[in-house]
Amino acid sequence: MANQEDIALMGHLLRRAGFGASRAEIEAKAAQGYNAVVEELLNPEAQPALEDDLVLRYNPVYNHSANIQTNVQQWVYWMINNPRQLQEKMSLFWHMIFCAGHSKIDSGEEMVRMIGMFREHGMGNFRDLLMRLSTSPAMMYYLDNTESHKVAVNENYGRELLELFSLGVGKDEAFNYSEDDVKACARAFTGWNNAPAYPPFPYGRSPWEFRYDPADHDESEKTFLGETGRWNGEDIVNLICKQPATARFLSRHLYNFFVADEVPVPSWRLTPPKDAEAINILEKAYFDSGYEINAMLRALFTSNFFKAESVRFAKVKNPAEMVVSILRMTGDHCGEVKPGLFDVSEEPKFMGMDLMNPPTVEGWHTGHEWIDSGTLVERINFAAEYLGRTDLPGVQDMINRLMARGQSLSAEAFVDGCSDMVGCVNITEDTRRELVTHAQRGGELRHGTAAERADFTRKCSEMFQMLAATGEFQFC
Amino acid sequence: MASKDNVFVVLSLSGGNDGLNTVIPYTNGLYRDFRPHLGIPQDQVIPLNDTLGLHPTMAPLKEFWDAGKLAIFLGIGYPHPSYSHFRSMDIWHTCEPVKVGTEGWLGQAIKEIDPHAQNVLTGVNYGRGLPRALAKEGVPVASVGNLDTYGLLTGIEGQDQRTQALDVFSRMYGPTIGHDYALSYIRRTGTDALKGADILATAPSKYTSNVTYSNTSVGQYMKNIAQTHLANFGTRILYTTSPYNGFDTHANEAAAHAKLWTDVSETVKTFFEDLRQHQASDNVTLFMFSEFGRRISDNGSGTDHGAASVAFAVGEHVKGGLYGEYPSLERSKQEEGGNLKYNMDFRSVYSTILEDWLGMAPEPIVGGSFERVRFLH
Numbered sequence: 001m002a003n004q005e006d007i008a009l010m011g012h013l014l015r016r017a018g019f020g021a022s023r024a025e026i027e028a029k030a031a032q033g034y035n036a037v038v039e040e041l042l043n044p045e046a047q048p049a050l051e052d053d054l055v056l057r058y059n060p061v062y063n064h065s066a067n068i069q070t071n072v073q074q075w076v077y078w079m080i081n082n083p084r085q086l087q088e089k090m091s092l093f094w095h096m097i098f099c100a101g102h103s104k105i106d107s108g109e110e111m112v113r114m115i116g117m118f119r120e121h122g123m124g125n126f127r128d129l130l131m132r133l134s135t136s137p138a139m140m141y142y143l144d145n146t147e148s149h150k151v152a153v154n155e156n157y158g159r160e161l162l163e164l165f166s167l168g169v170g171k172d173e174a175f176n177y178s179e180d181d182v183k184a185c186a187r188a189f190t191g192w193n194n195a196p197a198y199p200p201f202p203y204g205r206s207p208w209e210f211r212y213d214p215a216d217h218d219e220s221e222k223t224f225l226g227e228t229g230r231w232n233g234e235d236i237v238n239l240i241c242k243q244p245a246t247a248r249f250l251s252r253h254l255y256n257f258f259v260a261d262e263v264p265v266p267s268w269r270l271t272p273p274k275d276a277e278a279i280n281i282l283e284k285a286y287f288d289s290g291y292e293i294n295a296m297l298r299a300l301f302t303s304n305f306f307k308a309e310s311v312r313f314a315k316v317k318n319p320a321e322m323v324v325s326i327l328r329m330t331g332d333h334c335g336e337v338k339p340g341l342f343d344v345s346e347e348p349k350f351m352g353m354d355l356m357n358p359p360t361v362e363g364w365h366t367g368h369e370w371i372d373s374g375t376l377v378e379r380i381n382f383a384a385e386y387l388g389r390t391d392l393p394g395v396q397d398m399i400n401r402l403m404a405r406g407q408s409l410s411a412e413a414f415v416d417g418c419s420d421m422v423g424c425v426n427i428t429e430d431t432r433r434e435l436v437t438h439a440q441r442g443g444e445l446r447h448g449t450a451a452e453r454a455d456f457t458r459k460c461s462e463m464f465q466m467l468a469a470t471g472e473f474q475f476c
Numbered sequence: 477m478a479s480k481d482n483v484f485v486v487l488s489l490s491g492g493n494d495g496l497n498t499v500i501p502y503t504n505g506l507y508r509d510f511r512p513h514l515g516i517p518q519d520q521v522i523p524l525n526d527t528l529g530l531h532p533t534m535a536p537l538k539e540f541w542d543a544g545k546l547a548i549f550l551g552i553g554y555p556h557p558s559y560s561h562f563r564s565m566d567i568w569h570t571c572e573p574v575k576v577g578t579e580g581w582l583g584q585a586i587k588e589i590d591p592h593a594q595n596v597l598t599g600v601n602y603g604r605g606l607p608r609a610l611a612k613e614g615v616p617v618a619s620v621g622n623l624d625t626y627g628l629l630t631g632i633e634g635q636d637q638r639t640q641a642l643d644v645f646s647r648m649y650g651p652t653i654g655h656d657y658a659l660s661y662i663r664r665t666g667t668d669a670l671k672g673a674d675i676l677a678t679a680p681s682k683y684t685s686n687v688t689y690s691n692t693s694v695g696q697y698m699k700n701i702a703q704t705h706l707a708n709f710g711t712r713i714l715y716t717t718s719p720y721n722g723f724d725t726h727a728n729e730a731a732a733h734a735k736l737w738t739d740v741s742e743t744v745k746t747f748f749e750d751l752r753q754h755q756a757s758d759n760v761t762l763f764m765f766s767e768f769g770r771r772i773s774d775n776g777s778g779t780d781h782g783a784a785s786v787a788f789a790v791g792e793h794v795k796g797g798l799y800g801e802y803p804s805l806e807r808s809k810q811e812e813g814g815n816l817k818y819n820m821d822f823r824s825v826y827s828t829i830l831e832d833w834l835g836m837a838p839e840p841i842v843g844g845s846f847e848r849v850r851f852l853h
Contacts, residue, residue: 103562350605360576368658374619471662
């Protein structure tokens with residue numbers, strides 16, 4: 001039987017390495033032991049794969065759909081139901097860094113293919129991932145590499161590859177690359193293009209295809225990050241991967257996504273990491289393993305800096321986390337395909353995260369910038385709506401567990417129990433005081449008779465909703 | 477009595493309105509050639525002059541034209557048109573046709589009007605999520621999916637229970653001292669949101685009217701806009717969007733477009749009738765636009781994404797008339813891909829609205845100096 005601390009730590013792990021879990025699942029995993037669960041997460045193949053043919057059977061229209069909402073729905077379904085939760089979380093991680101958006105790509109199918117690539121390879125080798133990114137037809141088009149030619153170089157991909165996808169602008173106040181490096185990088189990627197599209201009639205659009213055109217590649221000598229040669233794109237990727245700046249950039253991104261909200265990325269050159277020691281550990285894992293992302297994740301989830309009390313609830317939930325974790329906690333859209341998924345998958349957009357369509361190549365502004373007066377109302381009302389629904393299996397289970405805590409609960413025990421159930425154990429003393437005062441007004445909390453049980457259930461629903469409305473609930 | 481500060485209302489016609497079948501060059505032979513399936517017969521067009529006329533469903537808007545209160549912007553667009561709904565709408569929202577902008581033009585206008593965010597309802601959007609036009613950090617904008625149920629913790633059963641819960645909410649969000657930045661920020665935002673919701677919730681009960689809005693989403697949201705305006709909350713910018721991508725008429729356009737313009741035209745008429753009955757129309761200008769127009773040639777049952785289109789302004793201070801030139805339908809003068817070429821930059825119209833109606837310098841907001849289109853008096 002797991003103790004409270006084990007459960008709290010497991011809740012933390014599952015909120016960060018996945019999209020949260022029901023109370024029952026958290027307790028079961030806590031009983032399994034922290035390290036065993038980390039290994040499970042790090043070895044996705046050990047878990048069953050999501051049977052996505054089930055989704056297609058119910059929604060044949062999802063197959064090769066160009067429509068964006070259909071593809072966002074598929075992804076949200078994966079986030080809720082993929083038993084390989086870390087793999088799914090990593091697809092979101094990369095989507096938030098290797099940004100490409102439907103606003104330009106205008107093909108839901110290409111967006112879902114890109115997400116699928118992140119899912120499949122996002123925990124593998126970083127060098128391999130950068131190569132896949134640089135040969136992704138959607139990315140080549142999104143960042144205009146399809147417009148880059150030997151005789152007329154377009155620097156967009158060359159620049160963003162360095163600035164946003166690997167080195168970052170600078171570290172420890174120094175700059176990581178020069179404008180000449182950008183030009184050399186862009187020249188090395190000339191000829192990295194897409195094959196001409198087949199005409200869409202009569203069979204509809206065909207998937208895009210990357211094609212390297214040696215005749216359009218600038219073969220001349222280039223100096224990149226101090227090294228000179230007839231570099232092609234793959235050489236550039238190799239040179240990038242061995243840079244300490246790349247290790248730093250990736251480590252800070254992992255820390256920011258999994259451990260605690262950092263300052264915005266453009267400040268990273270001048271602002272040192274929140275936890276320099278943690279970043280060192282991750283950088284070391286990057287080099288020791290030969291750029292294996294999985295090794296960095298193992299170092300992260302087994303470290304003390306990840307388990308520390310001080311980083312729990314130190315992140316503002318992003319909208320996808322908010323929506324998906326509520327569904328997993330309450331058990332709606334879990335393990336079944338049913339109507340209503342469309343509405344649910346639109347919710348992150350209302351909260352400011354239009355999945356598959358980041359506002360710019362720099363991605364979303366995260367941390368407290370997720371919140372404004374419009375998005376906060378959406379977040380609170382969504383979470384409260386679901387947590388208030390006592391017909392949902394996850395909510396029923398939480399109420400049963402609260403009833404099992406005693407014949408009669410004091411207001412304090414009731415508030416603490418409810419916050420424990422919804423994973424909001426970070427409530428501040430001032431919030432707790434207000435909730436306890438409120439609970440006291442309702443009189444004694446008993447559940448012996450049918451009438452008492454009905455009243456108890458109503459009070460749980462109300463308290464869950466009020467917890468969902470707290471500022472503290474916005475964190476994970 | 478409504479406050480006399482000028483109020484700007486936007487109705488965004490999402491999806492790409494077919495300008496060619498909205499303001500119709502009904503005597504132009506090329507129109508007949510390019511629109512064999514979707515051309516509106518000449519005898520059904522509502523003439524504005526000898527060459528241009530409105531879609532047959534737009535009779536209610538024609539009344540504004542006859543009264544000299546409907547401005548029509550012809551050939552409106554921007555250089556190097558994007559044919560993506562999202563991107564083109566973003567360009568209209570942010571005035572950034574080249575790089576990707578994140579700040580909306582109306583978000584910036586709200587910041588000018590109310591720099592310290594003293595009124596959390598200076599800008600209000602009706603619809604789910606915030607259009608980027610209204611987005612700017614530090615600018616609170618209420619975004620209301622349904623005015624009758626808008627608010628926080630709406631799922632708590634029983635009026636007393638909900639009142640109590642909101643009371644607890646306001647006290648939980650009160651303390652912002654002694655917590656880290658993010659939690660303090662969230663609590664301040666929550667307090668603003670609750671304040672906005674509390675005020676907005678009073679709008680429907682303050683409102684009485686003899687007019688009836690159509691039971692469509694455009695009708696109901698424009699009613700909400702009227703309710704908000706009439707409630708005197710000091711709201712200056714009101715925004716709503718017709719059903720998302722509704723104007724995207726790739727197929728079955730004849731019936732769909734007629735229905736869309738029936739709803740919009742009738743709603744605009746109802747809206748102004750409503751405001752006039754309350755003597756509250758004098759300080760309101762309504763603007764309607766779409767992210768792009770549609771292909772000149774029809775595709776047999778609909779039209780595909782195009783470039784330049786038409787936009788409209790309606791109001792007591794609007795100088796009715798045609799502004800800009802109708803783009804040529806001749807092949808040699810078309811935008812690449814068989815589309816209408818713009819001759820009026822939308823930022824010209826925005827600049828005029830910002831300067832003449834909202835009383836602020838447009839250049840920093842629209843990103844440069846654009847010729848004004850003096851359609852307001």
